[in-house]
Each structure stands twice: as structure tokens, then as C-alpha cells.
Amino acid sequence: MSHTKRIRVYYEDTDMAGIVYYANYLRYIERARSDWVRDVGIDQLAMKEAGVVFAVRRVEADYIQPAQFDDILEVRTTLEGLSGVRMTMAQEVWRDDTLLFTARVLIVCIGAGGKPARLPAELRRLEG
Numbered sequence: 198m199s200h201t202k203r204i205r206v207y208y209e210d211t212d213m214a215g216i217v218y219y220a221n222y223l224r225y226i227e228r229a230r231s232d233w234v235r236d237v238g239i240d241q242l243a244m245k246e247a248g249v250v251f252a253v254r255r256v257e258a259d260y261i262q263p264a265q266f267d268d269i270l271e272v273r274t275t276l277e278g279l280s281g282v283r284m285t286m287a288q289e290v291w292r293d294d295t296l297l298f299t300a301r302v303l304i305v306c307i308g309a310g311g312k313p314a315r316l317p318a319e320l321r322r323l324e325g
Contacts, residue, residue: 198276198323200233206268216263222298223256226288229272230302233286238319244306249314254283255303262297264290270297277301279323281315 204225212218234241234251244250264270271291278285283305290298308314315321 198233198237200229200236200274202229202232202272202274204228204270204272206264206266206270208266211266216265217268219260222258222260222290222300225270225272225290226274226298226300226302229274229288230286230304233274233276237323239317244317249306249308249317251304252307253302254305256300257302258298258300260298262292262295264292264297268292276323279316279320281321282306282313284316284320 206217210217210221231241241251269292273289273291275287276284277287283303286302286304288300288302289296306314306316
């Protein structure tokens with residue numbers, strides 16, 4: 198299951214060298230994951246009202262090439278693994294044919310008091 202999101206680099210996204218500040222890649226991939234979740238039918242506001250939210254447990258990231266002001270980027274998100282309690286997403290940021298950034302993100306759900314919770318049924322149905 199894959200998803201693609203286009204993002205333009207704004208001046209506010211760059212550092213003093215004129216390249217995208219490293220932490221902004223995490224913002225870009227978060228936006229793409231949020232859109233992916235919405236596209237598979239998960240209502241995160243309803244989840245929150247039910248007392249369960251997604252949480253990033255781990256991120257492994259590689260910065261390969263810099264993006265710069267006014268670049269159009271494409272964030273590609275792929276579901277890599279899924280169980281009843283966690284999912285792993287592979288994400289890449291591309292500028293045209295150039296791979297700029299990769300990440301592997303482990304997502305879990307937490308409930309009241311930060312205790313682990315099962316992933317929503319809509320996601321668990323994607324398993325298998």
C-alpha cells in the first residue's frame with residue numbers, strides 16, 4: 198500500500214545555507230503519513246475522542262542530498278510491515294529523479310496514560 202504527497206519547499210523551511218533544515222524532513226514525512234492514514238479511512242480525531250492516538254516509536258533516517266528553496270518534493274510512503282500493535286512505514290523524499298532522504302518509521306498506538314493500545318481495526322484489516 199503506497200501513497201505520494203507533493204510538497205513545495207518554502208523559505209521558512211531552509212537554514213542559513215539555503216537548504217532544507219534537517220528537522221523539516223521529519224515534518225514532511227509526518228504530513229505524508231497523516232494523508233496516508235486518512236486515505237485508508239482512519240479518522241484520527243475520532244481515534245483521539247476514543248482515547249487512542251498514534252505515536253512514533255522509532256525513526257531511522259538518512260539524509261542523502263539537500264533540497265533547496267522552491268523545490269517541488271515528492272514524499273513516497275509505503276506500508277512495510279503491520280501487526281496488531283504496530284506498523285512500519287518506509288518513506289522517501291524525491292526531487293524529480295533524485296533521492297534526497299529516506300526514513301523507516303515505527304508507529305504504535307497509545308491510550309490512557311501512554312499505555313500501548315491495538316491499532317485501529319481499519320489498519321489491522323490491511324494485514325495479510
